[in-house]
Amino acid sequence: MTVAPRTLTPRDVRLACRNGTWSEPSTAGVCAGFVQANLIILPAKYAADFRALCARNPVPCPLLGMTEPGNPMVPEHLAKDCDIRTDAPAYNVYKEGKLVATKGDILDEWQDDSVGALVGCSFSFEAALIAGGLTPRQIEISRNVPMYKTKVPLAAAGVFTGHMVVSMRPYPPSAIERVRDLTRPFVRAHGEPVAWGALGAAALGIDDPKGQRPDFGGVSEVHDGEVPVYWGCGVTPQLVVMDSKLPEVVMGHAPGHMLVLDMRDEEVCA
Structure with missing residues (x-):
């Protein structure tokens, strides 16, 4: 008798990413019913400008929430025990508008003033x-x-x-x-x-x-x-980072490799 595989929960996906065992080509179709988020991580001094960018461009940049400066944990109303440095499948690292690395985590790049912004994704x-x-x-x-x-x-x-x-x-x-x-x-x-x-x-x-x-x-x-x-598309903020050529290191998810939240899809509906 064939046993059906256990349905993955958002926490399962996040832990697999954190542990380096996630190997799917993208998170499309994963954890149906749960919100997936785009990520952009930048110095706190740019947080207000980023919020304004999202407010002025809500279709490509629908902001779901932001972390506190220096705190890598996602607000619990979005996801519990969720570390934005490790819990997405892959990350892009930018410097002066150029992609310099794609990595499985950004522990080395994280700074004491880093702020993470979570942007809605069409996978939802x-x-x-x-x-x-x-x-x-x-x-x-x-x-x-x-x-x-x-x-x-x-x-x-x-x-x-x-x-x-x-x-x-x-x-x-x-x-x-x-x-x-x-x-x-x-x-x-x-x-x-x-x-x-x-x-x-x-x-x-x-x-x-x-x-x-x-x-x-x-x-x-x-x-x-x-x-x-x-x-x-929520990759828009990463293109904005490239176009704006910020001198500091800025990080984001690798396109298609999203952070899976505990938030339900109906929570992003009007």
């Missing part, structure tokens, strides 16, 4: 898409979601300026209204799509109709009769 609405019979392609093919830089400028805030990043999932045009309806309530996880199809891609400055040349994440498969559909 994917369970609703699956339940609606619209499983995202990257889950079907076990890859990371493709993500693209766009030419859409953000509303600047203090030291931060830059452009929006979007994630992409392909669907037939006949499904787009249903896709919009299912994802619209998730306002703290990017909400409904910002663009779709050839005209939408052109407005964003993206020329990749088959999903084969993303700037971040994995390649997709856009089948005949489908069009790319684009959502705001």
Whole structure:
């Protein structure tokens, strides 16, 4: 008799990341029903500017919460016993706007004044898409979601300026209204799509109709009769860090390798 594997809890995932035993290509589809968060970790002197950036750009940067300066533990209303230095699968490290390392933890980079910001992720609405019979392609093919830089400028805030990043999932045009309806309530996880199809891609400055040349994440498969559909993406703050060229070391999650919280998906809905 085959025994079904135990369903992973958010804590299981975090501990596997902390212990170095997590080996999945992304966290897409993991712990359905629980919120996954993007991370950006920066010196406390930039925290107010970052909050303002999120307030002015809520679609790509929906802020869920921030840690206290020097304290790596996530606020307990978001997740218990969650250390942002170790509990995501992979981290990017930036210096003066350039990616200098991708690591399994950022214990060495953490500073006494470091502040972590947690930003909503579109993975949170994917369970609703699956339940609606619209499983995202990257889950079907076990890859990371493709993500693209766009030419859409953000509303600047203090030291931060830059452009929006979007994630992409392909669907037939006949499904787009249903896709919009299912994802619209998730306002703290990017909400409904910002663009779709050839005209939408052109407005964003993206020329990749088959999903084969993303700037971040994995390649997709856009089948005949489908069009790319684009959502705001929480990798946006990392592009902002690169564009802003902060002189200090700044850290973030590796795209697609999210921090899984104890917060439930319904908590990011309107």
